[in-house]
Amino acid sequence: MTSDYERVISPEQVRHVARLARLALGDEEVGLYAQQLSAILEHVDAVRRLDTADVPPTAHPFPVYNVLRDDTVGPSLEASTVLSQAPAVEDGRFRVPKIIGEAP
Amino acid sequence: MSAKRVLDVRSVSDIAAAVRSGEQSALSVLESALERVAALEGDLHCFNVVTADEATAAAIEIDRLVASGVDPGPLAGVPVALKDNLCTNGIETTCSSKILQGWRPPYDATVVSRLKNAGAVPIGKTNLDEFAMGSSTENSAFGPTLNPWDTTRVPGGSSGGSAAAVASGMAPLAFGSDTGGSIRQPAALCGIVGVKPTYGLVSRYGLIAFASSLDQIGPFAVSVADAALALEVIAGHDPMDSTSLDQGAPGLVSVLGQGVAGLRVGIVDDFLSDVSPECARAVTDAGEVLAAAGASVDHVVIPELMLGLPAYYVIAPAEASSNLSRYDGVRYGMRIDGPDVETMNARTRGEGFGPEVKRRIMMGTYALSAGYYDAYYGQAQKARTLVIRAFEAAYANHDVLLTPTTPQVAFPFGSKIDDPIEMYMCDLCSIPSSLAGHPALSVPFALSDEGLPIGVQVLAPALGEAVMMRVGASLEAAVDAGVRGPVTP
Numbered sequence: 009m010t011s012d013y014e015r016v017i018s019p020e021q022v023r024h025v026a027r028l029a030r031l032a033l034g035d036e037e038v039g040l041y042a043q044q045l046s047a048i049l050e051h052v053d054a055v056r057r058l059d060t061a062d063v064p065p066t067a068h069p070f071p072v073y074n075v076l077r078d079d080t081v082g083p084s085l086e087a088s089t090v091l092s093q094a095p096a097v098e099d100g101r102f103r104v105p106k107i108i109g110e111a112p
Numbered sequence: 113m114s115a116k117r118v119l120d121v122r123s124v125s126d127i128a129a130a131v132r133s134g135e136q137s138a139l140s141v142l143e144s145a146l147e148r149v150a151a152l153e154g155d156l157h158c159f160n161v162v163t164a165d166e167a168t169a170a171a172i173e174i175d176r177l178v179a180s181g182v183d184p185g186p187l188a189g190v191p192v193a194l195k196d197n198l199c200t201n202g203i204e205t206t207c208s209s210k211i212l213q214g215w216r217p218p219y220d221a222t223v224v225s226r227l228k229n230a231g232a233v234p235i236g237k238t239n240l241d242e243f244a245m246g247s248s249t250e251n252s253a254f255g256p257t258l259n260p261w262d263t264t265r266v267p268g269g270s271s272g273g274s275a276a277a278v279a280s281g282m283a284p285l286a287f288g289s290d291t292g293g294s295i296r297q298p299a300a301l302c303g304i305v306g307v308k309p310t311y312g313l314v315s316r317y318g319l320i321a322f323a324s325s326l327d328q329i330g331p332f333a334v335s336v337a338d339a340a341l342a343l344e345v346i347a348g349h350d351p352m353d354s355t356s357l358d359q360g361a362p363g364l365v366s367v368l369g370q371g372v373a374g375l376r377v378g379i380v381d382d383f384l385s386d387v388s389p390e391c392a393r394a395v396t397d398a399g400e401v402l403a404a405a406g407a408s409v410d411h412v413v414i415p416e417l418m419l420g421l422p423a424y425y426v427i428a429p430a431e432a433s434s435n436l437s438r439y440d441g442v443r444y445g446m447r448i449d450g451p452d453v454e455t456m457n458a459r460t461r462g463e464g465f466g467p468e469v470k471r472r473i474m475m476g477t478y479a480l481s482a483g484y485y486d487a488y489y490g491q492a493q494k495a496r497t498l499v500i501r502a503f504e505a506a507y508a509n510h511d512v513l514l515t516p517t518t519p520q521v522a523f524p525f526g527s528k529i530d531d532p533i534e535m536y537m538c539d540l541c542s543i544p545s546s547l548a549g550h551p552a553l554s555v556p557f558a559l560s561d562e563g564l565p566i567g568v569q570v571l572a573p574a575l576g577e578a579v580m581m582r583v584g585a586s587l588e589a590a591v592d593a594g595v596r597g598p599v600t601p
Contacts, residue, residue: 022474029433029477030440030454031470032462041474044532048475049488051533052422055495056487065493066500068325068355069311069549070574075354089218095447102442107453 017045117599124190124284124338125365128231131189134178138171138189142233145191149235149282155601156258158277160196161204162236167191170233184231187345192227193277193286196237197244198329199318200224207320208252209242211464212445221318222350223287223329230345235283238273242466243436244294244322246270247538250529251468259302260601261564265522268298268538271332275302278332281598285342286332291323292424293517293542295330296554300517300567303556303597305339305584306332308542310574311549312357314343315350323431324355326424326546334597336555336584340364343577359575367578368585373406375579378510380571381411382418383541387519391566394558395514398568401590402514402583412510416502419495420544425536426479426492427547432469433476439464471532500548507573512583515541517554517567541569551577555584556596565595 022042026033033041087100096103130136146164153159174184194200197207199217201224206212224234241251249257249272259267260280267276271288275298278286288295290308299306307330314329321327331342347361379399384392403409441447441460448463450456465473479488506513519540528534545552551574554567568587572580588596 017478021478025474025478025481027458028481029473030437030457030461031465031473032455032458033470037467037470041471044471045475045478047533048425048471048536049478051536052426052488052492055419055422055426055491058419058491058495058498060491060494060498063494063497065490066496066547067493069500069547070355070357072355075351077351085218090443093215093218093444095441095445104442105450105453105456 017042017049117594121281121334121598122284123335124187124333124341127190127284128186128188131174131231132178132183138174138233139168141189142167142171142191142235145235145283152280152282152601155263156260156276156280157255158193158238158257158273158280158282159236160206160208160239160254160273163203163234166203167233167235170228174231174233186230186341187227188231190232190285191235191283192232193236193238193274193283194224194234195240195271195274195288197240197289197320198224198287199320200234200237203237205237205320207243208240208254209465209469210253210446211439211460215444217318219318222315222352223346224318226346232285238271238277238286240273241270242469243320243432244270244289244291245432245468245472247293247297247535248528249273250525251466253466256525258601259522260597260599261303262522263601265524265564266301268301268522270294272298274332275299275304275306278302278334279304279597279599280601284334285338287329287346288332289319289322289327289329290546291326291428292546293539295332296517296542296552296567296569297538299332299554300556301522301565303565303595303599304332304334305336305556306330306554307339307343308546308552309343309347309577310357310551312355313347313359313575313577315353315356317350317352321435323428324435325431326428336581336588337365337368340368340581362575362577364578364581367582370582371405372402372583372586375402375407375511375583376509377402377407377409377583378412378506378513379409380417380513380515381413382415383515386540387516388521390558390560391516391518391520394566394568395516398514398557398587401587405586412506412513414502414506416498417544420499420547421536421540423492423495423499424539424543424547425475426488427496429472429476430479430489431476433473433480436469436473496547499544503544503548503550503573511572511579512576513571515569515571517541517569521560521562521564521566545571550574551580553580553584555587557587557591559595
């Protein structure tokens with residue numbers, strides 16, 4: 009962490025983050041989010057600057073344990089019930105556009 | 113515009129008692145509720161959908177049980193409104209988002225099952241800020257809910273539809289979710305009681321996830337006693353939620369009359385200068401009420417609590433960016449097609465999510481991305497530890513803490529929606545206990561000069577619901593009934 013830490017988000021960074029998040033944004037949105045995310049980062053800067061040398065992180069309010077149940081057969085949802093809510097279905101499966109091929 | 117008080121409000125336990133004894137049918141209770149909804153829904157927009165047919169069938173079934181000598185349960189025939197992020201089997205559940213419009217879950221949330229098993233009658237799904245992100249319901253894709261006290265003002269959020277439904281007398285009970293204040297803030301702005309339980313006390317199974325380490329389901333009610341009864345019904349271990357605590361439902365209703373004599377109450381001074389003078393005054397007045405009732409009241413300073421807001425606005429978006437990755441146009445909800453799967457995902461999400469949801473996904477993705485993870489997410493998790501430690505120190509010599517619920521009363525539509533930081537400030541006082549997983553209660557305590565409700569927040573350590581609700585009952589008993597709903601707009 010340095011004092012000149014980057015706190016202003018550029019439109020290019022917004023486009024990069026939007027790609028990571030799988031969000032198609034219009035140019036107007038990119039400009040608006042660049043400005044608003046910069047303001048939010050400015051606001052949360054108190055957290056970034058905090059001296060936390062000996063402080064452990066908290067991911068969860070209480071200790072989380074792995075929960076195991078007995079390996080017994082129980083009822084589950086019918087495939088047709090689940091598929092009935094999908095935008096596109098073919099042969100009892102979710103249908104999606106081409107995944108493997110040339111990069112977009 | 114001036115709200116007038118509804119006079120014929122009955123407690124939840126009175127309604128259930130009348131139905132259980134056969135003195136009144138569940139169907140007639142439901143019909144009155146649906147009449148009220150029909151009269152006011154056009155003005156207030158509390159609901160995304162009113163499920164009159166399903167509710168009628170459920171009420172008839174409850175009456176049949178009563179007639180055949182079977183007790184339908186502690187909420188027999190009580191109409192309840194459910195926030196539209198709680199899954200309801202076969203009934204559209206949207207999170208007030210275009211991306212989930214039309215989705216009919218194939219199962220009930222555990223909370224919904226428990227309510228039905230206790231005899232409650234769900235009457236509809238209430239409006240919210242999209243995916244529970246917001247403090248005004250202005251982020252709903254289906255238009256905002258209006259505050260029944262003043263329809264030019266917001267009801268708060270994100271559970272604004274649930275709060276306004278109870279505050280306008282449409283339902284005696286409603287349920288919402290609270291991630292950083294989404295039950296307590298609208299309860300305060302609508303002049304009703306709202307409870308965020310200890311994290312893990314109420315199952316999250318079937319609650320559509322926003323920030324999984326913070327989300328909790330809780331009740332809205334007109335009185336502390338009604339809220340206590342509702343919480344008893346929904347609380348307790350659930351094997352379907354791996355974060356569910358190994359705890360039974362707490363006994364709450366039975367302890368409400370025990371008073372506050374001998375309790376150690378701390379007024380948290382840190383927030384008082386950051387809220388309106390009226391909201392600050394309500395807290396000090398509440399302290400005087402409790403002192404007069406025999407509690408020992410002092411002032412505490414907990415500067416670490418001010419880290420809550422910035423830590424939350426890193427942690428909650430980070431968790432949201434992960435949770436909301438499931439809306440990809442494949443298994444449910446809308447799809448905007450594209451030549452390849454990534455384009456389809458991005459178009460669907462770009463079109464399906466509203467501005468605040470996209471903003472938080474972007475913020476969370478940024479905070480978790482390579483090069484920024486330690487500086488933002490890692491640091492925020494450590495700030496969360498500091499908040500928890502500071503609470504532990506305060507609770508070493510206090511049973512409960514008092515703060516304002518909100519920095520100000522209900523605000524006019526449009527006054528904060530263009531400035532995310534302004535909107536986020538609504539959660540200033542409610543966030544710290546969310547980060548710690550502690551329970552919190554907002555109880556209506558005063559009216560502002562403009563006649564708008566002001567809530568006081570009672571905080572307690574983990575699983576401190578009983579003492580928290582006792583304090584709430586004492587505060588409620590000390591103030592005029594005119595400070596709380598329901599009201600007719």
